[in-house]
Structures are given as structure tokens and as C-alpha cells.
Amino acid sequence: MSILIDKNTRVMTQGMTGKVGQFHTLGCLGYANGANCFVAGVTPNKGGQNFEGVPIYNSVLEAKQQTGATVSVIYVPPAYAAAAIDEAVEADLDLVICITEGIPVHDMIRTRDKMKGKRTLLIGPNCPGLITPDEIKIGIMPGHIHKKGRIGVVSRSGTLTYEAVGQLSALGLGQSSCVGIGGDPINGMKHLDILRLFNEDPETEAVIMVGEIGGSDEEACARWIKDNMKKPVVGFIAGITAPPGKRMGHAGAIISGGQGGADTKLAVMEECGIHITRNPADMGRVMQKILGRS
Known part of the structure; x- marks a missing residue:
């Protein structure tokens, strides 16, 4: 699936x-x-x-x-x-x-x-695409790091998409599907849209959600997760050290008006029951732990 x-x-x-x-x-x-x-x-x-x-x-x-x-x-x-x-x-x-x-x-x-x-x-735009391992990939992601499994991945960051996938594969936890939604301020499907699909997918057991500073999409998704998600979610926000007002990489990754900061996003996510990590190297291990497979 x-x-x-x-x-x-x-x-x-x-x-x-x-x-x-x-x-x-x-x-x-x-x-x-x-x-x-x-x-x-x-x-x-x-x-x-x-x-x-x-x-x-x-x-x-x-x-x-x-x-x-x-x-x-x-x-x-x-x-x-x-x-x-x-x-x-x-x-x-x-x-x-x-x-x-x-x-x-x-x-x-x-x-x-x-x-x-x-x-x-x-x-997208400005995204790496999406992949269903061992079936099809559409985009620029390296296919060899993906492994068929039951963890969904959704991310605004291309490289952190690959990082999450690589960790899951190395730990023997493959992916059901992996979606890079892109980091532009005006784009298509959001974290929330993808989480809805993963929530209804019988072959997805849990989800890694990677966000970035800028905007409020991750907070909106977290509140939906609290009320509706039937599966555990591991969350990470890129840009913890980014100074307010400075654009960081992606066009949408900017803290402005006191909103969009990593700490704010992580606080809302944790409050809503998401298993957060502040270290991108730990996304796979946190998932492994909450699934009881460590």
C-alpha cells in the first residue's frame, strides 16, 4: 500500500x-x-x-x-x-x-x-519529489537509500528527507511512502494534507514529520494530529539556531513578526503529543524507541 x-x-x-x-x-x-x-x-x-x-x-x-x-x-x-x-x-x-x-x-x-x-x-515547487520504495520514484531523491517498510515520511527539507530515510533504512525500519513537499512560501500540499493520507493508509504504522522555520503550517498540522491522528508521529524542525528576520536557505524559511521560530513550533508539536527531537541524527532512533524495537 x-x-x-x-x-x-x-x-x-x-x-x-x-x-x-x-x-x-x-x-x-x-x-x-x-x-x-x-x-x-x-x-x-x-x-x-x-x-x-x-x-x-x-x-x-x-x-x-x-x-x-x-x-x-x-x-x-x-x-x-x-x-x-x-x-x-x-x-x-x-x-x-x-x-x-x-x-x-x-x-x-x-x-x-x-x-x-x-x-x-x-x-512543490522546490521539492525533491516522492517515492514509494520498490515501486516508483518521481523526482530527484536517491533511490538506493530507500527501503520498503511501514513508516511514512513527510518533509519540507530535501536533504533532511534523505537523512530521515537513511536512518530508518539503517535501523531496518523501511518507508511506506516518502513525500518532500518543498520549502517555498507558496506551494501545494502541506504537512497536514500528507498526514491525512498517512493516517488512512493501512500500511503506514507511524510517521516522521520534518519541518522548518517560517510560516505556521507545522503548528496547524500538530493541532490536527492531536485531535485526529491514530498513529505515532516523530517531529523535527530545522533552523533552531536561525536568527529572526534572516532568510535561511529555502524561500519560506524565515522568522518574521515573532512567528515561525523553531522553538515555538517544537513547543506546539510536543504539546500536541508529537515525539520531538532537536537532533536530526536521532529521528530514526526516536521512531525505533516509540515502536518498541530498540
């Missing part, structure tokens, strides 16, 4: 003919069932070509109609990436994963507004 994607998912790559799109699509094709899952590429005016046997189409709608793909992954340059999301939403895809970093905020504000009333789900 998994959330959002599995071995039967059919995927198209937007930006297939670019160097980045080809590099990461090649990695996804070589992982688990990827050769069957990745069925199309999209680049305007490049239709009729192919990459590693995957046909390329001029538009998302054409790729969907010709191949049945219902999920898109975007490696389009920042200036055009929001428009690529818009095209996927207009084609009524199930899910869009935008890997692109550096999309102008005003572009994403317009795109999020256009998505109102639409059914398409968005992960």
Missing part, C-alpha cells in the same frame, strides 16, 4: 528534452517499476521525438490522451515553470510534482489562484 503513487501510476515529464529533465527521468526509469511507469515526455515543438524510448509530445493534454498518464513531474526552468503547472492543471491531471527551484513568488500566487476549484493536487 502507498499514498499518491504506486507501481501502476503513469507519469509524464514536463521538460523532458532539457539536461536536468533527462538526467532525473533516466534515474526514475531505472528505479523499480519506472520503465513501465514513465510513459511520456512533454516539450513544446519537440513532439515526435523520444528519449530512451519514451515518446515526447507537444502538450500535456496530448500526452495524457495518447498514453493515459495522470501524473506529471516538472523540470522546466523557473521563468516558465508556473505556466507548466497551469497546463497540467488545465489538462485535469491527478497529481503534479514541481521540482523546479526559484519560481517567482508572484507567479506561484497566480497559479495557486487558478487552481481554486480544480481537483489536481500539487507537490
Whole structure:
């Protein structure tokens, strides 16, 4: 079992003919069932070509109609990436994963507004993607560190996603699905959206939730967990030492107006019953302990 994607998912790559799109699509094709899952590429005016046997189409709608793909992954340059999301939403895809970093905020504000009333789900932008181990990966994460198991992982940070996964795999606790939601201030699915899916997934036993300074999404998710979550959650917040008002890495990682600090987030999370750790090296061990497998 998994959330959002599995071995039967059919995927198209937007930006297939670019160097980045080809590099990461090649990695996804070589992982688990990827050769069957990745069925199309999209680049305007490049239709009729192919990459590693995957046909390329001029538009998302054409790729969907010709191949049945219902999920898109975007490696389009920042200036055009929001428009690529818009095209996927207009084609009524199930899910869009935008890997692109550096999309102008005003572009994403317009795109999020256009998505109102639409059914398409968005992960990202500025995210590593998602993976269901031994079935399919969509994005830039290293597939070899993942191991099939029963722990869900959701994270705003790409590298800390890999850290959590690596620890779980090393301890013999694999992952059911792993989702990197990205760190931009205007994005798609939030921690809360992913936790809802993990809560209903019978094959997910517990969840690691990695947040960052900035915004209030983690606090909102923690309060929902307190009232609704049926499974244990381990939490970590990156940016404990970040000074207020200074942007740290991700565009959304900024403490402003006295809100968004790591200590505040951790306090709310702990108050809501999340098993927090202040050391990123301990995420796996904390999970192991609460599951009684240490």
C-alpha cells in the first residue's frame, strides 16, 4: 500500500528534452517499476521525438490522451515553470510534482489562484519529489537509500528527507511512502494534507514529520494530529539556531513578526503529543524507541 503513487501510476515529464529533465527521468526509469511507469515526455515543438524510448509530445493534454498518464513531474526552468503547472492543471491531471527551484513568488500566487476549484493536487515547487520504495520514484531523491517498510515520511527539507530515510533504512525500519513537499512560501500540499493520507493508509504504522522555520503550517498540522491522528508521529524542525528576520536557505524559511521560530513550533508539536527531537541524527532512533524495537 502507498499514498499518491504506486507501481501502476503513469507519469509524464514536463521538460523532458532539457539536461536536468533527462538526467532525473533516466534515474526514475531505472528505479523499480519506472520503465513501465514513465510513459511520456512533454516539450513544446519537440513532439515526435523520444528519449530512451519514451515518446515526447507537444502538450500535456496530448500526452495524457495518447498514453493515459495522470501524473506529471516538472523540470522546466523557473521563468516558465508556473505556466507548466497551469497546463497540467488545465489538462485535469491527478497529481503534479514541481521540482523546479526559484519560481517567482508572484507567479506561484497566480497559479495557486487558478487552481481554486480544480481537483489536481500539487507537490512543490522546490521539492525533491516522492517515492514509494520498490515501486516508483518521481523526482530527484536517491533511490538506493530507500527501503520498503511501514513508516511514512513527510518533509519540507530535501536533504533532511534523505537523512530521515537513511536512518530508518539503517535501523531496518523501511518507508511506506516518502513525500518532500518543498520549502517555498507558496506551494501545494502541506504537512497536514500528507498526514491525512498517512493516517488512512493501512500500511503506514507511524510517521516522521520534518519541518522548518517560517510560516505556521507545522503548528496547524500538530493541532490536527492531536485531535485526529491514530498513529505515532516523530517531529523535527530545522533552523533552531536561525536568527529572526534572516532568510535561511529555502524561500519560506524565515522568522518574521515573532512567528515561525523553531522553538515555538517544537513547543506546539510536543504539546500536541508529537515525539520531538532537536537532533536530526536521532529521528530514526526516536521512531525505533516509540515502536518498541530498540
